[in-house]
Amino acid sequence: MAARHEEIAEELRRAIDDEEYTVGALLPPETELAARYGVSRGTVRQAVAALTVEGLIGSRQGARRVVLASRRSQSFAELRSFAQWARAMGRAASGTVVRTETRPASAEDATRLHLRTGTDVLYVLRVRGLDGERVLVERTVYADWIAPAVLRIEPDCESVTQRLYEDMGLVFAYGEHLIDAVSAGTRDSELLGVRRGSPLLRVRRVTTTQKGRPVEWSDDRYRSDAVNFSIHNSIGSNPLARQAGPGLREPFAAPSG
Amino acid sequence: MAARHEEIAEELRRAIDDEEYTVGALLPPETELAARYGVSRGTVRQAVAALTVEGLIGSRQGARRVVLASRRSQSFAELRSFAQWARAMGRAASGTVVRTETRPASAEDATRLHLRTGTDVLYVLRVRGLDGERVLVERTVYADWIAPAVLRIEPDCESVTQRLYEDMGLVFAYGEHLIDAVSAGTRDSELLGVRRGSPLLRVRRVTTTQKGRPVEWSDDRYRSDAVNFSIHNSIGSNPLARQAGPGLREPFAAPSG
DNA sequence: AAGGCCAACTTGTTCGGACAAGTTGAAGCG
DNA sequence: CGCTTCAACTTGTCCGAACAAGTTGGCCTT
Structure with a gap:
């Protein structure tokens, strides 16, 4: 059974693949994702960190996170x-x-x-x-x-x-x-x-x-x-x-x- | 000014370079490192995560962390x-x-x-x-x-x-x-x-x-x-x-x- | 219209805590 | 001597909170 942060990471990858978030789109804020998945900010941050390392998400302090790439779409x-x-x-x-x-x-x-x-x-x-x-x-x-x-x-x-x-x-x-x-x-x-x-x-x-x-x-x-x-x-x-x-x-x- | 966890990460890299910890040696437990650097376990974990990604440290749940490689020594x-x-x-x-x-x-x-x-x-x-x-x-x-x-x-x-x-x-x-x-x-x-x-x-x-x-x-x-x-x-x-x-x-x- | 300021929003960092889950080593038993 | 058990130790996960630091957009002034 995967850790919750791993499940959330996979869910986000899927959402990007399915173009719920297209390249260039802003991700919901951490607080909103935390509420949506019923977890704490820290758990969301750990999930999102994985996608950041993979180059799918761009993250800058103070700014909303942005989708930089999708595994599937070929923009x-x-x-x-x-x-x-x-x-x-x-x-x-x-x-x-x-x-x-x-x-x-x-x-x-x-x-x-x-x-x-x-x-x-x-x-x-x-x-x-x-x-x-x-x-x-x-x-x-x-x-x-x-x-x-x-x-x-x-x-x-x-x-x-x-x-x-x-x-x-x-x-x-x-x-x-x-x-x-x-x-x-x-x-x-x-x-x-x-x-x-x-x-x-x-x-x-x-x-x-x-x-x-x-x-x-x-x-x-x-x-x-x-x-x-x-x-x-x-x-x-x-x-x-x-x-x-x-x-x-x-x-x-x-x-x- | 670097974040505290970044400073600790750099300090650990230096310690490995200087052979305070040789390849194969066990790192001190998180709780001990936290006490030594005067920070919380979470901050230590974040510092150590960076070295794990770099391949310098091996980490397994329940076991003491181990040094897998050094940037300098050529074991x-x-x-x-x-x-x-x-x-x-x-x-x-x-x-x-x-x-x-x-x-x-x-x-x-x-x-x-x-x-x-x-x-x-x-x-x-x-x-x-x-x-x-x-x-x-x-x-x-x-x-x-x-x-x-x-x-x-x-x-x-x-x-x-x-x-x-x-x-x-x-x-x-x-x-x-x-x-x-x-x-x-x-x-x-x-x-x-x-x-x-x-x-x-x-x-x-x-x-x-x-x-x-x-x-x-x-x-x-x-x-x-x-x-x-x-x-x-x-x-x-x-x-x-x-x-x-x-x-x-x-x-x-x-x-x- | 452009620039500056500021409030609101957002991410980054750090904390202390609690508990889950895995490893290890010692002790006891066969 | 080897195996099993278990306590102690250690890392992994998750939490809520507080504050730092950066971004953004709107409003006001020039």
């Missing part, structure tokens, strides 16, 4: 958080910043971020791993106003999404995205450990605040055997979903002897 | 726990079981594990990663009496050391080890993503219970650029230390443009 914010997606699959995500550079935005970057051409923006190159496999190269351009907060984040931070919420109260929201395939150039092949010319899945996307202000735009390149995106045309649900590819389902072939 | 148990070593470096460790097989022990395996030849033992092949890099192939043979507990552990468990403590109350202790270099055969090169013939660092070791009963023996093969072991002949301190190699210090070369 765009969920796509942004590679770490949360990996966790939901029971995989270990990792990542490291290879390079950062602040320089004036090109016309294209400025347009995407709704900035004036020439405004300084932050370019960040990251490589993300999954269970010991490099699967993703991210080239992200951050708007000038968010750049200082991003620079404060440690290079191996597991979830930039969570960190930006904790530091800035920032919750990501819907943005545009484009998916296509490219072949690995010299740099990408080095970073991902694949042969040059290998196919990569490219996702170009813009992430905004919930009010629509662009935060970042990114060019993500996935090893095509590691991750694929499924698109289901169905009413009411987000048709875009990322899923593990054949290269990762069973990462290592079983030996013969 | 043999510490070498065993690749996950804890990675954490201490601020890296993300990962791992997965490639293959498990139960079969009668060879004469060599039986000898190392103090078993009769022909006793069934458990062979486990794992690949471990560090920040998205595969760096280690582990071939471990577990004694028959521990095999069921190992089989219950999920294949992507981050720290087998911690899990075996939680499930069995088992704390690893001193064992013999041999370090040499071998070249990557076909299998190892596939598993590690290196060229055949590449040099690998091989560590063969036996891990025992604190009473000296062999638990496992393992053949670990590291990418030689990723990890090296330093040996310092100094009185009183453990001369063996694992450290990150040039292949991992800065995992990805900074791009020129």
Whole structure:
């Protein structure tokens, strides 16, 4: 028989899965949850702490708690958080910043971020791993106003999404995205450990605040055997979903002897 | 100003680093720590929870808490726990079981594990990663009496050391080890993503219970650029230390443009 | 319209207490 | 000598309370 705080934690996960609380929504205050479940604040806090560690909930003193991710829904914010997606699959995500550079935005970057051409923006190159496999190269351009907060984040931070919420109260929201395939150039092949010319899945996307202000735009390149995106045309649900590819389902072939 | 529970957590980390509590030692009971720091049990519990999450402390209801690892000392148990070593470096460790097989022990395996030849033992092949890099192939043979507990552990468990403590109350202790270099055969090169013939660092070791009963023996093969072991002949301190190699210090070369 | 202030709300921290549940070691018995 | 039992010890869970510290939104003033 699970402890009460474990039951409540599971109930909250289910509620997020079932979209009783969507990404970006505020959770009820602790006192209200305590009354609802008939327990003390301390028990609620222990339950919620588990979801916070899992990246599902963002928590800041004085502010209502917010849903940062769902295990099931594939909102765009969920796509942004590679770490949360990996966790939901029971995989270990990792990542490291290879390079950062602040320089004036090109016309294209400025347009995407709704900035004036020439405004300084932050370019960040990251490589993300999954269970010991490099699967993703991210080239992200951050708007000038968010750049200082991003620079404060440690290079191996597991979830930039969570960190930006904790530091800035920032919750990501819907943005545009484009998916296509490219072949690995010299740099990408080095970073991902694949042969040059290998196919990569490219996702170009813009992430905004919930009010629509662009935060970042990114060019993500996935090893095509590691991750694929499924698109289901169905009413009411987000048709875009990322899923593990054949290269990762069973990462290592079983030996013969 | 940090919270009191954060200060106490840091104080405990320091005490473990300074070997006030060595690996395998019991921590004082909560009530004693509370009295010592002049706080309540709840505050101590919150401090200790942080170290438990970090893998430094093992906790089981009803039993005194035990030190499982130190950030600084390099006891043999510490070498065993690749996950804890990675954490201490601020890296993300990962791992997965490639293959498990139960079969009668060879004469060599039986000898190392103090078993009769022909006793069934458990062979486990794992690949471990560090920040998205595969760096280690582990071939471990577990004694028959521990095999069921190992089989219950999920294949992507981050720290087998911690899990075996939680499930069995088992704390690893001193064992013999041999370090040499071998070249990557076909299998190892596939598993590690290196060229055949590449040099690998091989560590063969036996891990025992604190009473000296062999638990496992393992053949670990590291990418030689990723990890090296330093040996310092100094009185009183453990001369063996694992450290990150040039292949991992800065995992990805900074791009020129 | 913008900025400052403040009350209300919310989370974070700490407390002392009570009880549940698991572990351990010693003592007694066969 | 080995097994069983049990008291003592220890961690885990839950409680209600009090206060600290941060956020938010509305109101008032400029």
